[in-house]
Amino acid sequence: NILDALRAQQDNPNSAEAYYHLGKAYYEKARSLPEDQAVVPNAGFDTNAYFAEQRKQFQTQAQIALESATQRKQFQVQAQTALESATQLQANYQDMLLLEGNLYRDQGDPEKAILAYQQLVDLQTESPEVYDQLGMLLYDRGQTQEGLEFAKQAVTKAPDNPDAHFTLGRLYA
Numbered sequence: 001n002i003l004d005a006l007r008a009q010q011d012n013p014n015s016a017e018a019y020y021h022l023g024k025a026y027y028e029k030a031r032s033l034p035e036d037q038a039v040v041p042n043a044g045f046d047t048n049a050y051f052a053e054q055r056k057q058f059q060t061q062a063q064i065a066l067e068s069a070t071q072r073k074q075f076q077v078q079a080q081t082a083l084e085s086a087t088q089l090q091a092n093y094q095d096m097l098l099l100e101g102n103l104y105r106d107q108g109d110p111e112k113a114i115l116a117y118q119q120l121v122d123l124q125t126e127s128p129e130v131y132d133q134l135g136m137l138l139y140d141r142g143q144t145q146e147g148l149e150f151a152k153q154a155v156t157k158a159p160d161n162p163d164a165h166f167t168l169g170r171l172y173a
Helices: 002-011 016-032 047-089 094-106 110-122 128-140 144-157 162-172
Strands: none
Touching (some): 002 016, 094 128, 110 128, 144 162
16 A cells, blocks of 8 residues: 555655555554564673673683694694704704704794705705705895705706796796
8 A cells, every 4th residue: 555655646746635645554554563562672682691601702712722822832842852852863864854944944943944954955865845945945035046046956856846846936036
């Protein structure tokens, strides 16, 4: 009825009869709605309890993240200690030096990583990863030409290695 009254009002906008039919349609619609709705929105919602629970959940998640980071750090320290001990026992063992270099690189200590990788180069390693990583680290440190040379050597040692080609291309860019 409301839509019919609106259409009639469009045809005759200033008609009292059109306004009357529109008002009557709204009145009938209003009478069809249930009376005295006793529903109060969110009547049982306790904001203090809700936010206390949210705070508790966030604190729990933060604690879990902190414990995880602490465990990761402890593992890195243990791995580093074990690796340093093994390296001292056999100082020229190439796999240990490679792991040591990777560990220092992952920990954000490029100077120690460079030393480990350079020891491998001095031992005439054939690992393209060593030349690739050393090239990136030296380039990042500002030794552009040396970094490019090591990246080229990585590509020479492993012409089918996409990582070596990517590093070389990135350094040239």
